[in-house]
Amino acid sequence: MxxxxxxxxxxxxxxxxxxxxxxxxxxxxxxxxxxxxxxxxxxxxxxxxxxxxxxxxxxxxxxxxxxxxxxTVNVTEMFRDPAFYKTLKEEVIPYMESFPKIKVWHAGCSTGEELYSFAILFKEANLYHRSFFYGTDINADVLEQAKDGIYELQKMKINAENYTQTGAPNTLSDYYTAKYEAASIHHALKENVFFSTHNLVTDGVFNEFQLISCRNVLIYFNLELQLKVIDLFYQSLANFGFLCLGAKETLRNEDLKRFKIVDKKNRIYQKIA
Structure with a gap:
């Protein structure tokens, strides 16, 4: 053989x-x-x-x-882990109302499904008009698909089930147009969205954010790089801004001196120092 x-x-x-x-x-x-x-x-x-x-x-x-x-890992879907989005809607987004302008960074955004999920939640909370969403990834090819916002219609069935489980007030089809075998995210959700390449290994702070999401990316880094990236996120967050990590990732005791646990199970933290 x-x-x-x-x-x-x-x-x-x-x-x-x-x-x-x-x-x-x-x-x-x-x-x-x-x-x-x-x-x-x-x-x-x-x-x-x-x-x-x-x-x-x-x-x-x-x-x-x-x-x-x-x-690079590009497995993603809209409203992945509905319980996370439910907590985001109930515990985090209401706090966002206190910020006159809201900047959201989705690091390691892949093809953009999760960033558009955030945009939908902010739209439903009437906060989209004063929010701006940055999606970054090391891979330029997946970012092109994210910019297009066009996905397989078959996958939208799974996305729609996830969305419903968040306690959504609408149906997911309200936010895309179906044509043949593809689903195109509505232009209204793309107006305040910007995608660009960013390497968490080598690149630094590029803005101040009220919310940063980086889910299921750090598990592929060694401990030294994990600590470096967490510090990058800390430096990039506004005071009392929120950090969302994946279910398999958590902050270490040393970092918890700088963050408050908002939801331990869904790995949502708030910068406090």
Missing amino acids: EKLPEITYEELDRLNTLIDNIYGSHFTGYSPASLKRRVSRIMQLHKLSVFELRDRLTNNPVFFQQFLKDV
Whole structure:
């Protein structure tokens, strides 16, 4: 039986250096085990040796974009984890009314479904008109889909079920137009939305936000990078702003001196110091 290609940790380090030198974006700080597993899977899928993978990444920018898309995690859906959105609606959004202008950052937004979910909640709370939503990701390709706001109609059935479970007052179809097999998010939800590339590994603070969401991203980083990114979020939050993390992520005791727990189960925190 033919042995499947697999990358070693030493080869992975050299690959990180190569990518950093050529493209200026890299995976330093990602969990080595997770990164090794994903890169090995790409090698097996394309039947590439480490040497061949390095050659393609060096000479084929289009392949690099696909490589980046496959390595970074882009599993998402609208109103994913309805209990989280229910808490957001009941505990966080009412507090947002105290801010004259509201800036929301969705870090690691992937194809944009969760950012549009936030926009819908703010619309229903009559806060959209004074809110602005920033969606960022390391992957430029997924951001293009996020900007278009066009998704498979079949997936909207799952999204609609999630939305209903939040105790929604409307139906999700009120916010998109269905045509053939696609669903297009209404333009009114895109007016105050901006998508751009941002690398949590290397890039810094670019605004002051009342709400930051980064769900199920930090679990792919090592501890050092997790602490660095949490500090980035802290520096990017306005006083009494909110931080939303994924169900598998939590703040450590040292960070909890700077945040109040709003919802322990759904990992929602408020900056207090």
